Amino acid sequence: xxxxxxxxxxxxxxxxxxxxxxxxxxxxxxxxxxxxxxxxxxxxxxxxxxxxxxxxxxxxxxxxxxxxxxxxxxxxxxxxxxxxxxxxxxxxxxxxxxxxxxxxxxxxxxxxxxxxxxxxxxxxxxxxxxxxxxxxxxxxxxxxxxxxxxxxxxxxxxxxxxxxxxxxxxxxxxxxxxxxxxxxxxxxxxxxxxxxxxxxxxxxxxxxxxxxxxxxxxxxxxxxxxxxxxxxxxxxxxxxxxxxxxxxxxxxxxxxxxxxxxxxxxxxxxxxxxxxxxxxxxxxxxxxxxxxxxxxxxxxxxxxxxxxxxxxxxxxxxxxxxxxxxxxxxxxxxxxxxxxxxxxxxxxx
Numbered sequence: 001x002x003x004x005x006x007x008x009x010x011x012x013x014x015x016x017x018x019x020x021x022x023x024x025x026x027x028x029x030x031x032x033x034x035x036x037x038x039x040x041x042x043x044x045x046x047x048x049x050x051x052x053x054x055x056x057x058x059x060x061x062x063x064x065x066x067x068x069x070x071x072x073x074x075x076x077x078x079x080x081x082x083x084x085x086x087x088x089x090x091x092x093x094x095x096x097x098x099x100x101x102x103x104x105x106x107x108x109x110x111x112x113x114x115x116x117x118x119x120x121x122x123x124x125x126x127x128x129x130x131x132x133x134x135x136x137x138x139x140x141x142x143x144x145x146x147x148x149x150x151x152x153x154x155x156x157x158x159x160x161x162x163x164x165x166x167x168x169x170x171x172x173x174x175x176x177x178x179x180x181x182x183x184x185x186x187x188x189x190x191x192x193x194x195x196x197x198x199x200x201x202x203x204x205x206x207x208x209x210x211x212x213x214x215x216x217x218x219x220x221x222x223x224x225x226x227x228x229x230x231x232x233x234x235x236x237x238x239x240x241x242x243x244x245x246x247x248x249x250x251x252x253x254x255x256x257x258x259x260x261x262x263x264x265x266x267x268x269x270x271x272x273x274x275x276x277x278x279x280x281x282x283x284x285x286x287x288x289x290x291x292x293x294x295x296x297x298x299x300x301x302x303x304x305x306x307x308x309x310x311x312x313x314x315x316x317x318x319x320x321x322x323x324x325x326x327x328x329x330x331x332x333x334x335x336x337x338x339x340x341x342x343x344x345x346x347x348x349x
Contacts, residue, residue, distance in 0.1 A: 012068060016080075019061035020087050026058040027088070038175050041085055044069065045182050074138060074187050078104050081179045082133025102135055102220045102269060106299060109337060110312050111139040113295065114218050114267040117316075121147040124166055125212075128219040129199040129256055131169030134180030136219050137194070140167060141187060159188040168214070170197040200235070200251050213261045220269040221252035223308070240286060245279025253283055257290060260317050266291070272298065272309040284349070291315035292327040293346055299334045 023040060030036050030052060042048040044065050054062070065084060072080050118124045121144045128136045141162055148158035163184060171177050174196045184192040225248035227235070235242040241250040249270045256266055274280050275296075287293070295314045318324050324346060331342040 016065070016068065016084070017087070019065050020084060022055075022057045022061035023088055026055055037085075037088055040088065041081075041175055041179065044084065045081065045179070074183060075142060079133050079135050079138065079183060081183060082135065082176075085133060085175060085179055102132075104135070104139075106269060106310075106312065107135050107139050109297070110218060110267050110269065110314070111136060111143055114216050114265050114314060115140070115143055117265055118215065119147065121151070121166065122161070124215045125168065126166055126216045126218065127168045127170070127214040127256075127259065129170055129217060129252060129259075130219050130221045131171050131180050131194060132173070132176045132220075134169060134183045134194070137167050137169050137180060137192065138183060138187060140218070141184065156189070160190050163188050163190050163192040167192050169194040170199055172196070172198050199255055200248075212259075213264070214259055215261050215264045216267070217256040217260055217264070218267045222248040223271055224248065241280075241283040244282035245277075247279065250274070250280055250283035254286060257286065257317065262317055262319060264317050265294070265314065266317070267312060267314040269299070269310055269312050272311045274311070274313070287313075287315055288324070288346065288349055290317060290319075292318045292324055293329040293349070295330045295332065297332045297334065297337065 027036055027040070036052060039048070039050050039052065040062065043050050044062055047066070069080060115124075115126075124144075126140050128134075128140075131137055141159075144162045144166055145155070145158050148161065149155065153161070167184075169177075169180055169192065171180070171194075177194055177196045181191060181194045184190075184194065227246065227248075232242075232246055235246055235251060239251050239254050241254045249268065253266070253268060253270075256268075260266055274284070293313070293315050295312075297312045297314075299310045299312065301309055318327075327346040329344045329346050329349070330340045331344065332339065333341050
């Protein structure tokens with residue numbers, strides 16, 4: 001279990017995990033696991049009929065999870081629907097896609113520090129390019145809502161403006177997108193700009209609006225996702241980062257930089273190995289040649305079953321070489337987020 005899971009999930013964790021275990025038993029015995037997981041999540045969220053037989057134990061588990069979700073407060077209790085989905089999936093499938101559930105305290109910190117550069121909520125555009133079930137969008141909504149209300153905007157008008165003008169989310173997993181949309185509707189009362197898209201397919205993304213750029217791009221992109229040989233060939237043709245080594249999160253960094261406004265902010269949770277592994281050198285050079293590194297926070301081992309220390313990397317797009325050369329990078333540790341542990345000139349990287 002991840003460190004400091006949201007209080008509501010923690011309070012009910014044993015029974016939630018028991019219900020998930022009942023569902024996984026049924027899923028293991030049917031041929032099309034992905035389709036059946038989709039059907040189960042649609043039943044839990046929308047009470048849609050399930051077309052395949054469930055055992056009485058699994059059906060009871062579904063109904064009990066529905067009751068828990070009905071009592072759930074998304075602001076106080078966190079992303080329970082996302083937790084259910086992430087844990088109902090096969091462990092191998094999650095590793096193959098590089099998908100992991102981000103601890104809430106990290107999400108909150110990253111949102112607050114990326115958005116601190118923007119005090120006018122009316123024009124800021126925020127993208128989570130691998131939004132999953134919407135954790136970063138949920139916290140970004142809360143942050144922006146407080147800014148709107150400080151400016152005298154009503155709750156309903158602010159919620160509509162945030163979901164329609166400020167927040168954007170994309171994910172390659174259609175079920176995750178459905179959950180993210182459900183979360184945002186539950187939180188705000190309206191639908192958000194959340195779509196099923198392949199962020200890395202450069203020929204497809206934003207083909208209807210190539211002028212759309214973002215002020216903040218934030219999230220936890222997939223780490224070490226499995227790619228086919230055909231996909232690897234495609235990435236080597238379209239991504240500079242892929243030439244020194246292909247990893248899903250470095251591709252996300254490169255793609256996101258191309259969608260960022262001048263002086264826009266990018267903040268990603270990525271493996272600490274990014275800082276020194278040779279395979280990532282092209283990506284690091286891309287970052288150093290186009291941005292200033294505002295902050296690196298070392299979070300340590302923060303994912304259940306993933307033995308790879310994580311960092312949050314916050315960078316700002318900067319066209320001026322002299323500004324980049326003179327910039328000082330701030331390094332922090334998770335145990336003392338209010339203290340700058342090290343200050344390193346960017347030119348030393």
